[in-house]
Structures are given as C-alpha cells and as structure tokens.
Amino acid sequence: MTTAPIEGGVRRNRVAAFFGRHPVGMILAAPYAVYIAVVFAYPLGFSLWISFQDYFFAAPGAIVDHPFVGFDNYTAVLSDPAVRQAFGNILVFLVINVPLTTALALLLAVALNRVVHARTFLRVAFYVPYVTASVAVVGVWLFLFNSDGLVNTVLGPLAPDPSWLVNEGLAMPVIAVFVTWKQLGFFILLYLAALQNVPKELYESASVDGAGAWSKFWSVTVPAVRPATALVVILSLITGANLFTEPYLLTGGGGPSGASTSPVLLMYQRGIQQGEPDFAAALGVLLVIGVLIVAFVNWRFIERRD
C-alpha cells in the first residue's frame, strides 16, 4: 500500500473515493465495457423483449407494431412437439457425451501426465481435433459413416441398417461420439493443468498405506481434481446445449425425421428460415434457463461434497 501524495491530498482523496485509486482504469476498460453493453447486454434484453412480443421481420423502413403477447410464445414453444423432440435429443446427447468426456479426459490426462517418451506426438494427436474446424472434420465423418463408408465396410454384416446417420436410434449417439472426439483435447488440457496442483505427498502417503495404482486414482486423484471436473461437466453441458453444426451438416439438418434436431438448429429453422424470431427467442431463453439450472445443480452438488 502506498500513501497518497501530500500535495492536493484532500481533493485527490475525494476523487479517489469516487473513481478509485486509478481512475485511468475506467478508460482502459471502457472499450471492453462498451463492447459488452452493445454486443451482449443490449441483445440479451432485446431477446427477452422479443420473446414477449408478436415479433416478425418487416420490410426495411416499415414501421410496424409488435404487440405484447405475454407468455404466448413460451406456451407455443412448450407445446410444440418438435421442441420436445429436440430437448429429448439433447438429453440423449448429454447422457452419452458428458460421462464419456469426463471419464476419458481424466483417464487420458492421468496417463499423459506421467509419459516421458513421445510426449509431443501424443499431445498433438489428442489436441488436433479440437483445433480443427467442425466443418472440415464433419466432411471426413460423413465419408466414414456413409452407408457404404469405411466403418460399414469393416463391420460387414454387422453394419447397422439403416446406416448410422440415417438411423433414428443411432444418429444422435454418433453425433455425441463425434463431439466427444472433437472436444476431448481441450478437456484433457484442463485436467492436465489440475493434475499439476495435486500435492505429491498425497500419493506418497497413499503408497505408504499400501494403495495400488487404481485405488490411488480413486482416493487421491479423483477428489483432488474435483474443481476441474465441475468445470469439465459445465463446459461440456454448454457445448451440448449449443449443438448446431453437427446436426446441420452430419445428419442433413437434424434428420432422420427430426431424430437429431437440436434446440439451436430449431432456433435457426424457426427463427430465421421461417421468420418466427419471437418463437426462437422464447426457445433460446428456455434453453439458457435449462443450462443454468443444470449447471447450478452440478455446482452445488460438487460444492457440497467438498
């Protein structure tokens, strides 16, 4: 702590009391604050406003009124069978994706953490899907999981019929596995960071107690990386809730018969393609409320166990 300079001290103190000790910070942070207000806060409010109006796209310059319709859009969203199907699809996605991501990321991070040889090669291999554009890797998955693709060629008579991406029961699981593969590198990175902070003594005292590798993993590693697990679960939930590119391209717009439609794909189709932004805005609000509730429950659950 430095003391305020003596000269002009009183005035300086009064300024400091209001603006803080470094008012220049307000100027440095201003562009970001303005950006958040324009691109984040205002659209957020606007989204809520649209969701309570009968809102439609009008010709440029035309002045139309958007009557307040209360919860009509929300009722329309909740009673729409396509919305229920999309939320069901996301549930299937999350049930496969979240546990698979968490378990594989932690196991691979623990294994990678103790690797001495070929570190660079192994790291690059696991991270590279994460840095590559979804659109690019979707291209090759389409090729692999096509009805006469390599996967079915290898499976031969075991190949599912109808094939993976056009099979109502398999389209969403394939997307869930795709996203797990695509994002895993990032989550491995998070776990590797967390593993650096696990005190070595914990492992040593577990060894003294005669614990094997597996029991050390359960009794030392898993509890020690719990905050990272909370982060991994929340981030993979958010990724899942935001699913768009994969159902749009991999299953040709959420097919077959809507079995892989995601809420965000539905927002695009209804809000922008079919010109019902009010419906899409209400759907977006409900989606985010859902994500926040699940994230909060997850956070409380992990907090309580601490």
Place this chain on the structure above:
Amino acid sequence: MARWPTVVRYAVLFAGALLFLFPFYYMLIGSLQSEPDTSVGGAFPTSGLTLGNYADINSRVDLLGSLVNSGIFTGGVLLCTVVFGVLAGYALARLQFRGRGTLFVIVLLVQVIPFQLLLVPLYVLIVRGYGLADSYLGMILPFAINTTAVFVFRQFFLQLPDDLFAAARLDGAGELRILRSVALPLVRPALLTAVLLTFIGPWNEFLWPFLITKDADMQPLAVSLANYISNVASRAANPFGAILAGACVLAAPAVALFIAFQRHFTSTDLGSGVKG
C-alpha cells in the same frame, strides 16, 4: 511400480492417438483419390493419387477468396482481442477503479451465457437493424473481444509481483507505459498461448458467418465448404473427394499453426488461467 503398467499405459495412449489421428489421415487420403474407395485397402492406396479434387473444389468454391475472408474475419477478432482485451485485462488485474468488481462479475457471467441465446437478437440487430449483412464488420462484431481471453489476460497480469508496479509508478511512469514496457514483455509467452486459442474460434466458426453471409464472395471458407456439402455435393463427379479436399484446405492453417506453436499450448500456460 511394476514394469508392465507402463507398457500398458503406452499401448493405450498410442492406440488412442492413432484412433484420434486416423480421420485426419483418411481426410488427406480421400482428398487425393480420384474415385472414392471405401474398402479397407482403399485407406492405404499405393497408386492413383491425384490433385484433381482440389481443382474440382476450387472450381465450385473460390478457395483463395474464401481463405482471404476467413483471414480477415480471424485477423479482425485477434486485433480487437489483443488490443482491447489486454487493456481490459490489465485494468481488471492491476488498477483500482469504480466498477471494477462489477466488470469482473460480468466477465464471468458472459462466459456462462451461451452465444446461441444472442443468436436471434444479434441477427435482428446486425442484419436487419444496422444492415451489416455480407460485411466483415458484421462478421467480426459479435466476437470482437474474446471474453475468455480478457479473463486469461487478467490472470497473467495478476501473477506479476506487486513491487514491480509500485516501483514503476514511483518512477512516475503512466499506466499505459507500465503496461507496454513492464507488464507486456513479462507475459509475452502466455500472451501467445491466448492468441493461439483465440485464433481457433473465428477461424473455425460456422454458425454466425453462415447466418449473415449470403453473398458467396463474402463467405469464410468454413461457410462456403458447408454450403457445398449441403447443397451442391450431389452434382460433383466425386463429391467426397471434393469435400475432403476443401476440408484439408480449411484444416491446414489451424493444424499447421498449432503444430508450429504446440509447445506453447501447454497446461501450465493455460492452467494459470483456469485455476482462477
């Protein structure tokens, strides 16, 4: 510990790594085959490789133009994030001013709210309101300052010793000067990591540029390739060959940058951001 768990660990890791890399290998092979060959042997061709698919995709999608669009979009985001993000991160970490606490809470909140909630209002505002459809500005605006990067910059500046800043201020240096000649040089390696992570976002982004660019001349490569996949692929002689050739062109810059800088892409650099 016994020797065999180590062997098992390496075996599992290498098997996993090959499984992770195989789609990339197959992407490259598929892009070089004149006829799609989905037999097992087709994955290991010995002859008949051609660059014809690259010429094919280039005649349907303006590859160079799309790459330039991707570059401008990504470059704009990086520039804004590095300039304004570093300023905000520095202010949040090192300066006491009114509203700092509120701003930091906002930084945390913005990271939790998914972009998709803003999809409809941003589309209405940017495309219908400001008329920024088919423009670079419209593409860049929603991503201009990456909030995660602001958070990571703050963590980097927070870790520097207090004495450094106190000494520089005693010498009468202004905050901008302290930032430029004291703080920035010390966090340069970490900064590079943050820039690499920021690069991935706009380069790979599909949904937003897809929504606002209808003019093919303005589309980044991810968008023009996706449109090719969903619309015109059925008309090409070897649609998969052309798609995979486009996919290689889209993937190559990000993968090459990542491999070149992979030693900066480490858990310790990122960890300082994650630990909070």
